[in-house]
Amino acid sequence: MKNSETLRVEPNGEREVVMTRIFDAPRELIFEAWTTPDLLKRWLYGPKDSLAICEIDLKVGGALRFVWRQPNGRDMGMGGVFREITAPERLVFTENWDEDWTGGEAIVTITFIERVGKTTMTQTVLYSSGSARDAVLKTRMAEGVTLAYERLAQLLATTLLRRGSQASA
16 A cells, blocks of 8 residues: 555635545545544654553544653643544544643544545644634644654554455455
């Protein structure tokens, strides 16, 4: 499996950031990688941190909690609540950072659209204000997401697809 397309990060409207990437994998596997804590810990982190805490209560109204740990021991935490779960098509959840650097609650919508074995994953984040969105765009967020999605592509290629092949044999 190889990468079909690099990550696109684009502002949309006054308050949104839209991140899109195509993966050479079925959407069921990508959805699983987004909703299984042990799998998320293997790919959802930036260049210098780890996903130390990953808790998911995968139901509408269920909580999620992520804490990234930097090498210096500093933590960056985020929590939220699932608003919509339509497996394997769509996830919608809130995002509230412990240190509120984004100006309040954001709404994250992730869609998984599969065509001919490739899945377009689109993550849209609706921020509380245009200034919050603009501040996020000025960070190294795109670099971190690119690295995370590269790890996700590797995870899909090595672990999840192999497991799917074994199950069908």
